[in-house]
Amino acid sequence: MSSRGCSGGSSCSGGDGGSVSLATLMKRENSIEKMEKPDILHGYANHCKKGEDFTFLKPECQRVHGNCVSTFSVFGIFDGHNGSAAAIYAKENLLNNILRAIPSNLDRDKWLAVLPRALVAGFIKTDKDFQDKAQTSGTTVTFVIIDGWVVTVASVGDSRCILESEGSLYILSADHRLDVNVEEVERVTASGGEVGRLHVAGGAEIGPLRCWPGGLCLSRSIGDMDVGEFIVPIPHVKQVKLSSTGGRLIICSDGVWDALSFESVLRCCRGLPADAAAKQIVKDAVQFKGLRDDTTCIVVDILPFEKISLPILPPKKQGKGVFKNMFRKKSSESSTHHSDEDYAELDIVEELFEDGSAVLAQRLDLDYPMCTIFGHFACAVCQIDIKPGEGISVHAGSSKSGSVCPWDGPLLCTSCQAKKEAMEGKIPSRDSSRKKAGGE
Numbered sequence: 001m002s003s004r005g006c007s008g009g010s011s012c013s014g015g016d017g018g019s020v021s022l023a024t025l026m027k028r029e030n031s032i033e034k035m036e037k038p039d040i041l042h043g044y045a046n047h048c049k050k051g052e053d054f055t056f057l058k059p060e061c062q063r064v065h066g067n068c069v070s071t072f073s074v075f076g077i078f079d080g081h082n083g084s085a086a087a088i089y090a091k092e093n094l095l096n097n098i099l100r101a102i103p104s105n106l107d108r109d110k111w112l113a114v115l116p117r118a119l120v121a122g123f124i125k126t127d128k129d130f131q132d133k134a135q136t137s138g139t140t141v142t143f144v145i146i147d148g149w150v151v152t153v154a155s156v157g158d159s160r161c162i163l164e165s166e167g168s169l170y171i172l173s174a175d176h177r178l179d180v181n182v183e184e185v186e187r188v189t190a191s192g193g194e195v196g197r198l199h200v201a202g203g204a205e206i207g208p209l210r211c212w213p214g215g216l217c218l219s220r221s222i223g224d225m226d227v228g229e230f231i232v233p234i235p236h237v238k239q240v241k242l243s244s245t246g247g248r249l250i251i252c253s254d255g256v257w258d259a260l261s262f263e264s265v266l267r268c269c270r271g272l273p274a275d276a277a278a279k280q281i282v283k284d285a286v287q288f289k290g291l292r293d294d295t296t297c298i299v300v301d302i303l304p305f306e307k308i309s310l311p312i313l314p315p316k317k318q319g320k321g322v323f324k325n326m327f328r329k330k331s332s333e334s335s336t337h338h339s340d341e342d343y344a345e346l347d348i349v350e351e352l353f354e355d356g357s358a359v360l361a362q363r364l365d366l367d368y369p370m371c372t373i374f375g376h377f378a379c380a381v382c383q384i385d386i387k388p389g390e391g392i393s394v395h396a397g398s399s400k401s402g403s404v405c406p407w408d409g410p411l412l413c414t415s416c417q418a419k420k421e422a423m424e425g426k427i428p429s430r431d432s433s434r435k436k437a438g439g440e
C-alpha cells in the first residue's frame with residue numbers, strides 16, 4: 001500500500017575534509033533523496049457491475065540515469081466498454097509503450113519535459129497495436145505518473161482525476177464526453193463523424209450525445225475499431241508541481257462521478273487514510289445512485305517525507321470551488337507553458353504543462369534543443385527505425401511541409417502516418433462496416 005521508505009538518518013554532516021567512505025556518501029545521497037521526495041500512499045476500491053473497470057497500481061517504478069536509480073509511481077484507471085479486451089490490453093501495454101518513447105539516460109528535468117510527448121506516442125501506439133488484433137471493445141484511460149512533487153496526468157474518456165492541495169481543488173483530466181465537450185463535437189463532425197442522440201420509435205431523441213457510426217458517448221478512447229478513427233487515442237496531458245505540503249489525488253471511473261460531485265467526493269473522505277478514503281468514496285457513490293455501473297476509485301496521498309497524513313484544511317471557499325477553474329484551459333487548441341510569475345501569488349500548485357489538442361503534429365513537435373536527444377530516424381509514435389529518406393514529417397501536408405531534412409521532423413513511419421490521416425478524417429477508417437446500433 002505504501003512506498004514509504006525506512007527512516008533516513010539526517011546526520012549527514014560528516015566528512016570534515018578527510019576521506020569519506022563510499023558507504024557514507026551513498027547513505028548521505030540516499031537520505032537527501034528521501035528528504036526531497038514525498039511519500040506516496042495509495043488505496044483503491046472497486047464495486048463491480050459489468051467487470052469492465054481495471055486499475056493499474058505501481059507505486060515503485062525504477063528509472064536509471066547514469067549511475068543513479070530513481071523511482072516514480074504510476075496509477076491508472078481503465079473503464080472498458082463493449083467488452084473488456086481493450087481495457088486489459090491497455091493496462092498491460094501502455095506503460096511500456098510510453099517508456100519506450102523516452103530516450104534513455106535523461107536527467108530528471110529532461111525526463112519530465114519529454115514525458116507529455118511520450119504519453120501521446122504511448123497512447124497512440126497502444127491503440128494502434130490493439131486495433132491490429134481486430135478485437136472489438138474500447139476503454140477510457142486516466143494515467144497518472146508521479147515523480148517527486150511533479151504529477152503528470154494523461155487522459156482519454158471520462159475517468160476523471162482531481163487533486164486537492166491546501167484546501168484547493170484542481171482538475172487534472174479532461175472530460176471527453178460528447179455531451180459536455182463542444183470543441184470535441186466540432187472536431188468529430190469536421191472529421192466526418194455524425195453526432196446525435198439515439199432515435200426511438202416515433203422520432204424522439206433520447207440519452208446523451210453519441211458519435212455515429214458506433215454510438216459511442218466519448219470522443220476519445222483506446223480501441224473502438226468499430227467506431228470511426230476520429231475517436232482518437234490522443235490524450236489530454238497536464239503536468240503540475242505540488243508544493244512540499246503535498247496533496248491528495250483522486251482518480252475515479254464515471255460510476256463515481258455520475259453519482260457525486262468533485263466537492264462531495266473530497267468532503268466524504270477528508271481526514272481518512274488513502275485506503276479508507278477510496279472505500280468511502282465508492283460506498284457513497286453506490287449508496288447514492290445504486291450499483292448501475294462499475295464504480296472504481298484510486299486515492300493517492302502525496303505526503304511530505306515522514307508525515308503520516310495530510311493536514312485537514314477546509315476548502316478555500318465554500319460552494320463554488322473557485323480554484324478548479326484556475327487551470328482550466330480556454331481552448332484545447334494550444335499548449336500552455338506558464339511562467340512562474342503567473343502563479344507566484346498563489347504559490348500552491350504550479351502548472352508546468354497542459355495540452356489537450358487532437359492535432360498530432362502539434363503534440364509531437366519539439367523545440368530544436370530538445371529534438372537533439374531523440375533519434376532522428378525513429379518513428380515518433382511506434383519508435384521503429386526509419387531508413388534515411390523514408391520517414392514522413394508530421395508536418396507533411398501542412399504549411400510546414402517540404403523536403404525532409406534532418407530536422408523537419410518529428411518523423412512517422414508509413415503505418416503511423418496512415419493512422420494520423422485516418423484520425424484527421426483524411427482517409428476512410430479501417431473498418432467500413434458501419435453499424436448503427438445502440439449501446440456505448
Ligand SMILES: [Zn+2]
Binds near residue numbers: 380
Ligand atoms: Zn510508426
